Amino acid sequence: MNKERFYEKLNDYKRASTRLNEATKIQLEADIVYDGVIQRFEFTFELSWKLMKMFLEYMGITEIKSPRATIREAFTYGLIEDGEQWIDMMIDRTKTSHLYDEKEAKLIYEKVKSQYSYLLSNLYDKLEEEITKIN
Structure with missing residues (x-):
């Protein structure tokens, strides 16, 4: 892993996570807010x-092929605290x-607002902490 590339990706992630948190604080006045939050979540x-x-991979764990495997390894490594919530998020x-059901969209929106945005923000903090240890 190129450290510059990692920092670039980490900054992209921070911006995305911050924008997701901002979106979850908008008062619901139209369905477009649900759509926007879900898109930012994705x-x-x-x-x-x-x-x-x-x-x-930089830490030597190279046999990761999927989001599920990545989440498992991240939990084992200690990057994330609640592997089951991350699997639910995935x-x-x-x-x-493939979401066409408005009720399901609203349920996911509520999870993003109440749980997922917090988990995603914590990941940024943990990665920043870990990369500092490496330097």
Whole structure:
């Protein structure tokens, strides 16, 4: 892993995570807010698992092929605290790609607002802490 590239990705992730947190604080006046939060969630989740994978590969864990495997390894390594919530988040992320049910979208929105944005923000803090240890 190129450290400059990692820092670039980490900064991209921080911006995405911050924007997701901002979006969850907007008062719901229109369905477009749900759509926007879910879209930001999708983007941030994708960055999160790819960033975890990049970090773990740098640390010598190279046999990671999927988001689920990345989450498992990140939990084992200690990058994330609640592996089951991350797996739930991954499942909900997958659902959002094929989401046509308004009730389901609102349920995922509530999870993003109450749980997932917190988990995603914590990942940034943990990665920043870990990369500082390496330097």
